[in-house]
Amino acid sequence: MTTTTANPWLRSLRETSQSSRHVLFFPHAGGSATYFHPFAEHLPGSLGVWAAQYPGRQDRRHEPFVESVEELAERIVRNLGPLRAAPLALFGHSMGAAVAFEVARRLDTRPSDPSRQLIVSGRRAPSTTREENVHRGTDRQVLAAVAKLDGTSARLLEDPEIVRMILPAIRNDYRAIELYRPAPSAVVDLPILCLAGDRDPQVTDREASAWRAHTTGVFQQRTFPGGHFYLADHRTAVSKEISRFVSESSAELSRVTDGQAES
Numbered sequence: 004m005t006t007t008t009a010n011p012w013l014r015s016l017r018e019t020s021q022s023s024r025h026v027l028f029f030p031h032a033g034g035s036a037t038y039f040h041p042f043a044e045h046l047p048g049s050l051g052v053w054a055a056q057y058p059g060r061q062d063r064r065h066e067p068f069v070e071s072v073e074e075l076a077e078r079i080v081r082n083l084g085p086l087r088a089a090p091l092a093l094f095g096h097s098m099g100a101a102v103a104f105e106v107a108r109r110l111d112t113r114p115s116d117p118s119r120q121l122i123v124s125g126r127r128a129p130s131t132t133r134e135e136n137v138h139r140g141t142d143r144q145v146l147a148a149v150a151k152l153d154g155t156s157a158r159l160l161e162d163p164e165i166v167r168m169i170l171p172a173i174r175n176d177y178r179a180i181e182l183y184r185p186a187p188s189a190v191v192d193l194p195i196l197c198l199a200g201d202r203d204p205q206v207t208d209r210e211a212s213a214w215r216a217h218t219t220g221v222f223q224q225r226t227f228p229g230g231h232f233y234l235a236d237h238r239t240a241v242s243k244e245i246s247r248f249v250s251e252s253s254a255e256l257s258r259v260t261d262g263q264a265e266s
Contacts, residue, residue, distance in 0.1 A: 011063055012082035014054045016043040022051035024090045026245060029099030029106075030054065031125070031154065032176035033169060035061050045242035050249070053086065055079055055102070060172045068175040072098070072183040076105030090118040092249050096234060097205070098180040100126035104217070107191040120252050121191060121218070122245060124198040125231050127210035128217055130187040138178035142166075145174055152205070154232040194221035196248045198241065200233030201226050223248065 013027075014036040026046065028039040036054035043052040057075065058066035069075040079102070080087070087110065095103030100123035107121045127133075137148045146160050159165045195218040199211045208226070215222040225244055227233045234241045 010082055010084055011058075011066075012055060012079055013084070013086070014056050016040050016052040016054055019048065019051055022049060024049070024092070024249060025051035025053060025086055026092045026094055026249070027086060027103075028052075028054040029093065029095035029103045030057065031097035031099055032180055033060075033149065033155075033173035034096075034099070034176075037061070041238055042242055042245075045239050047246055050246070051089075055099075057172075057176075059175060060169075064168070068172065070175065070179060072101050072179050073105055075102055075179065076109060079106055080109045092120040092122060092245065092252075094122040094124065094245060095126070096124040097126055097231065098176055100124055101129070101180060101183055101185075104129065104189075104191065105185070107193060108189065118252070119193045120196065120248055121193055122196045122198065122248060123214060124234060124241075125200065125203055125206060127206040128213035128215075129185045129189055130216055131210040131213050132184070135181045138174055138181055142170060145170065145177065148177075149173060152231040154235070190217050190219055192219050194218065194248070194252055195223070196244065197222070197224045198234070198244065199224075199226055200229035200231060202229060203231045203233065205231050 016028075016036070016039060028036070028042070030036065030038055036056040039052075039054045046052055056063060057069065059068040069078060093103040093107055095101065103121060104123065107119070110119070137145055140148070146166065149155055150160055159169075195214055197211050197214045199206050199208070201208075211226075212224060214224075227237050227240065229236055
């Protein structure tokens with residue numbers, strides 16, 4: 004995996020030639036950019052593939068955490084560099100879906116801008132809420148909540164040294180997402196694709212479908228077999244959905260551009 008030290012917020016997940024379109028992944032609570040590295044192998048070579056790296060973990064472990072979803076989005080937008088002006092698909096899983104949504108809200112977009120897309124995974128819509136307080140629990144309770152989602156190896160969660168390294172980031176991120184309360188009427192002017200596992204305890208089909216109310220553009224929804232981290236078992240299929248959604252939006256952009264030229 005390549006990294007650009009000049010910009011600690013973004014990681015390039017593969018070497019690529021000049022790309023006209025890009026995908027930017029946003030990690031789950033306690034997660035990091037490396038989680039999405041395997042997806043780069045399944046996405047078309049024409050796409051630039053990137054992931055956000057939040058402070059307080061891995062090579063940024065000595066930096067202070069960002070304590071709210073909104074502030075995290077603000078700081079990522081300020082550090083997008085050339086990606087800010089590029090055709091860009093934002094893909095967020097779990098907490099990352101909320102971060103991606105807030106990044107999309109802050110980007111300058113035209114109404115129903117087909118050059119950008121938002122793909123949300125494993126996260127209920129902003130207009131649906133649950134009272135959750137995992138971040139207030141004991142270390143054992145926080146780890147139990149993480150283990151329940153099957154996204155982290157049980158062996159790792161039993162290693163005291165590993166736990167010591169990852170638990171602060173997990174607790175911080177749980178606090179950020181559990182206190183996240185956007186306006187129920189918040190919308191973005193770009194198409195949304197919602198992906199979820201059919202056995203995910205964190206999001207029901209109704210909660211996933213509610214994302215429809217948060218876009219003025221096209222809304223699509225796909226469900227995969229599996230739980231909260233269904234995407235780990237369906238990397239090829241998820242990557243195909245990303246590619247398809249980006250391609251459809253590109254075709255729409257071409258139609259819009261052609262129509263404007265004819266008029």
